[in-house]
Amino acid sequence: MPLCTSSSLQPHNLMLNSHLQPLTRALFRSKLTTMSNQSTSSSIKSRIRGVVFDMDGTLTVPVIDFPAMYKAILGKDQYFSIIASSPSGIDILHYIEQMTPDNQQKAYQVIADFEKLGMDQLQIMPGAQDLCSFLNSRNIRRGIITRNVKSAVDFFHERFGMSFSPALSREFRPYKPDPAPLLHICSTWGVEPNEVIMIGDSLKDDVACGKRAGAVTCLLDETGRYDSPKYADVEHKPDYKVSSLAQFHSLLESNFDLTP
Incomplete structure (x- = not known):
């Protein structure tokens, strides 16, 4: 859906030469400004x-047993073949639309039976x-x-x-x-x-x-x-x-x- 790290500083690292201090402060102020702008931007919420x-x-x-329903419509062999090649799942209505009218009617009846059971529960x-x-x-x-x-x-x-x-x-x-x-x-x-x-x-x-x-x-x-x-x-x-x-x-x- 849509880190910071910390490290300890050795004492001698805190002893900056005087000619480096202005540059260090400037870089620090720049970093704070960037962080502030990022914070302000991220606080704007999408409507x-x-x-x-x-x-x-x-x-x-x-409550519907979809694998059982799909197997009843497609047969076990075709069901497992489709599952192997489609990680997101089976669009059963798409496959029914490719069937002959008689097989479509049978398939929709299988779905209706499973959905009726689901409504009861x-x-x-x-x-x-x-x-x-x-x-x-x-x-x-x-x-x-x-x-x-x-x-x-x-x-x-x-x-x-x-x-x-x-x-x-x-x-x-x-x-x-x-x-x-x-x-x-x-x-x-x-x-x-x-x-x-x-x-x-x-x-x-x-x-x-x-x-x-x-x-x-x-x-x-x-x-x-x-x-x-x-x-x-x-x-x-x-x-x-x-x-x-x-x-x-x-x-x-x-x-x-x-x-x-």
């Missing part, structure tokens, strides 16, 4: 006027309600971009009494990681993409979507799995990484000018 959330695994506790992510209350208190807009279906988004709103607008599901085309849904939200809000921060738990979907749109990005990585060396060379890297929504809450307060 954030809206927060866009992923839903599954970000606002809600992850739906839980709010720790820290989500406090975070939304905080954003409300600052009049900061909040939206959702998810690759889940609209019925799941509606169910989320109803169960937890939380409101996100716009809340774009996979019925909105093109879906993330294309930047179109995030740019649509920015246009709806009347804000610039760099005044929005996108947070989600996926490099390939959430971070890529945010980066392509020109937004600030934050990766939610609860378990530290993205610390693995295999993610070192991915195309899109987040501006920030947190392990919880509570940490993201602190990040917003400390690092940004939250002005609606």
Whole structure:
């Protein structure tokens, strides 16, 4: 996400010749001025006027067994072949679009079955309600971009009494990681993409979507799995990484000018 060293001086090093003292003082004053200017510059916070959330695994506790779902759709051999060549993960909707209509229908039914199971077990992510209350208190807009279906988004709103607008599901085309849904939200809000921060738990979907749109990005990585060396060379890297929504809450307060 987005040192100083100290060393002890020997006594004889403190005995500067008189003709070196003016130069030393001048250099010292120059260094202080540079440090002061850097400090003043770094204290200027970027303005954030809206927060866009992923839903599954970000606002809600992850319950869908994605590897099992992908294997059911692709078959084990193709699943492991894709995983080996794609460190960021599988864009399953992309692969489904390349299938025959009959196979597409079967694949979408597999997804629907897994998502139904996920809805039955739906839980709010720790820290989500406090975070939304905080954003409300600052009049900061909040939206959702998810690759889940609209019925799941509606169910989320109803169960937890939380409101996100716009809340774009996979019925909105093109879906993330294309930047179109995030740019649509920015246009709806009347804000610039760099005044929005996108947070989600996926490099390939959430971070890529945010980066392509020109937004600030934050990766939610609860378990530290993205610390693995295999993610070192991915195309899109987040501006920030947190392990919880509570940490993201602190990040917003400390690092940004939250002005609606």
